[in-house]
């Protein structure tokens with residue numbers, strides 16, 4: 001078995017999908033998991049990007065159906081988490097509107113993130129290090145982890161499960177913060193590549209401006225996924241569909257995969 005075949009098997013990606021069947025399967029998965037968990041619904045952090053928009057659509061459908069079938073209310077709570085002012089926050093609100101979310105809340109992460117960064121930098125000064133300012137990457141991971149802390153605080157108080165938006169095109173590169181956006185209770189998009197996420201988005205009615213924008217983690221100025229990784233989602237998706245891609249791009253993609261095993265595997269221990 002080639003490494004490509006192994007990865008496709010591990011991440012459980014299908015080369016082609018029936019979009020309607022995929023939506024049904026994932027909504028049913030969310031419904032049955034919520035029911036057996038004894039919780040009252042789902043919490044989804046909405047960034048204004050396509051992955052969280054698709055997840056929001058699935059969550060809302062799942063909790064609406066549960067409410068209708070049980071006669072008890074199940075909720076989807078949408079959480080907006082800007083760091084200070086977020087340029088594309090309109091897209092987050094447009095997502096909530098498109099899926100008619102009844103429950104939303106905005107929790108700004110700026111003050112908490114800055115406090116953590118200042119304390120860390122004070123610590124680095126005290127340690128006598130040469131470099132005492134956090135990198136944009138390091139601070140970016142603090143942003144992702146701070147979002148997670150706030151999501152879990154809200155989920156605990158309202159008996160909700162935290163929904164993740166990770167999919168196979170991110171899992172293969174480990175393109176998420178360990179214990180940040182990667183720390184969730186349930187992931188409804190896990191076995192889809194980015195191309196398939198886009199297909200679901202169009203089907204579910206994700207607003208056009210969100211369908212068309214470049215994927216970004218939004219952790220620092222000008223960041224886009226494809227620029228940071230140096231790999232397009234077209235190539236990434238082709239690879240996960242078993243297609244032959246440019247050998248140099250393949251090598252790069254597989255290097256990311258090998259380097260990030262620790263994010264996908266259980267915590268090593270003895």
Ligand SMILES: Nc1ncnc2c1ncn2[C@@H]1O[C@H](COP(=O)(O)OP(=O)(O)OC[C@H]2O[C@@H]([n+]3cccc(C(=O)O)c3)[C@H](O)[C@@H]2O)[C@@H](O)[C@H]1O
Pocket residue numbers: 140141144174175176177178179180181216217218219225228262
């Ligand atoms: N071999 C190993 N075994 C066990 N643990 C290992 C390890 N190597 C590193 N580690 C640990 O992992 C840490 C590094 O992992 P991590 O903290 O995740 O940091 P890292 O993978 O370096 O950075 C996160 C990446 O994900 C991207 N991201 C983040 C958040 C959101 C999104 C998005 O798309 O929205 C994207 C971000 O742009 C960046 O490229 C190390 O500090 C170390 O603690």
Ligand SMILES: Nc1ncnc2c1ncn2[C@@H]1O[C@H](COP(=O)(O)OP(=O)(O)OP(=O)(O)O)[C@@H](O)[C@H]1O
Pocket residue numbers: 044045046047048049050051052053079080081082083086147165181214215216217218
């Ligand atoms: N500003 C934010 N507000 C709320 N949630 C956020 C924010 N930034 C990131 N997140 C959460 O982290 C997840 C990971 O971000 P990621 O960028 O991979 O997905 P996305 O923004 O939904 O889609 P895209 O990859 O197309 O940008 C988001 O789906 C969302 O759940």
Ligand SMILES: [Mg+2]
Pocket residue numbers: 047049050215216217218
């Ligand atoms: Mg994003």
